[in-house]
Amino acid sequence: MEVTVAMAVGVLVGALPVVGLVAWWWNEVWYALPVKFKLSGTGIRLPAGHMGFPFLGEMLTFLWYFKVVKRPDDFINSKRRKYGDGAGLFRSHLFGRPTIIAFAPAVSKYVYQQDDEFIVGWPSVELLGPTSLVAVHGPSHTRLRSFLTNAINRPDALRRIASLVQPNIVAELQSWAQTGRVNVYKQVKKVTFENIGRLFASLEPGPEVDAIEILFKGIVKGVRAQPLKIPGTAYHHALQCRKKAMDVFRKELEKRKKMELDGLESKTDDLMDGLMRSQDEQGNRLSEQEVLDNIVNHVIGGYESTSLSIMWSIYYLALYPDVLKKLREENATLRKNKAAGEFITSDDISHLKYTKKVVEETMRMANIAAFIFRLVTKDVEYKGYRIPKNWNVALWLRYSHTNPENFQDPMCFNPDRWNVPITPGAYQVFGGGSRICAGNMLARIQIAIFLHHLSTGYKWELLNPNAPMIYLSHQIPTDGVEISIAAL
């Protein structure tokens, strides 16, 4: 008996290395080998790399760098050391799919230009809506973008946005100074959401907007979760939140349609109105579903990203007093030409040269969209490398922003680096090509307005300047940027 147990243990122990070896090469054999076989003799190669374990792929290595050692850029650096740069591509297996990692700006540029070959495969269309900007392709995408550009990015829209968001920002900062101590991430999210509610559907801050914010927090969690429609999962919850959020906006839209039918003039002038009224050259309007899907899509796109950017600007300015001094001087000069309590305009912001550099430098360092994904619809050749059909491409944007070859001393917050032109294509915080962020002007203007009122009216300090960072799901200090703040 004892001999049998000992033998079984012996066999198991002996088999372990073999099992490990099989697991280590499984994805290579399953995904990479058939492609290499097809390519043999053609001179075309699969990008270098290793695809890791079955199902997990390289997720353990990814988590090691992002979560454990907290050196996220070494995930790519370790590959560069091992395989060299090649054409700026590696093969891998991440987030459950075979993946080509594109870390060189030139590859991202190429991918942005090939809309038909590289389509958006994430976030889930179910959550964003089948007729949302992210979900549609080709001519439908071009058509929808022109409607949205009209509603958000035109100079008159930006003027209106600048005046609508300021009362809330000014009031929020005053309340911060009264409290004296603030968790910036938490509070900025609140004020950003209130502003989005006002801009998109003229919703006034209060219990209804707070309830909608909770729904969107649920949706945003689901965007990052595995798409399992099982009760109790984040994704299932997110779908329910989306349905409820759509119901709220649908009710508002029906109210406005009824007013239009009754010949009553709308008193609102927001994104919903803009989308309802816009017409293309043939006089066609957006459908109800398109209006609603795109409101939800834009809230998801704009809510957390803008909040994080504002949070990071407050963080870096506390750490770099020289930058704050210059920012304050520029904004104080503008204030001198304004009456007390008068708001700044989008035209004023266009003249705030240093402030604009602070905004760009903040976004470079914040790396809010660390990477974005595309799904490959057909085999593609790039500089002698095969990007296989049905694989994912991960455009590793943060690597470009933190690479000293693109930005000297990249971890230093230095708005003056923007005095000279940067490496072409190296700055991709908003993505690029036809899918460049639809809300980039809106985000920039909100950050600049926040900085104007903050720098001219307040002084603040980080309470935990050495708080450790987390990098997933976003780069953020663990304390959410706790500050003490007072009026100047």
Ligand code: HEM
């Ligand atoms: C600092 C803030 C922001 C950052 C860093 C950011 C980043 C990005 C990035 C990287 C993309 C490209 C995604 C891809 O190609 O897969 C994108 C697309 C998009 N963003 Fe933003 N974004 C920000 C603010 C906003 C705001 C305020 C809105 C809405 C008002 C918004 C709405 C969108 C939409 C709708 C798209 C999809 C565009 C398309 O597919 O044509 N974003 N954003």
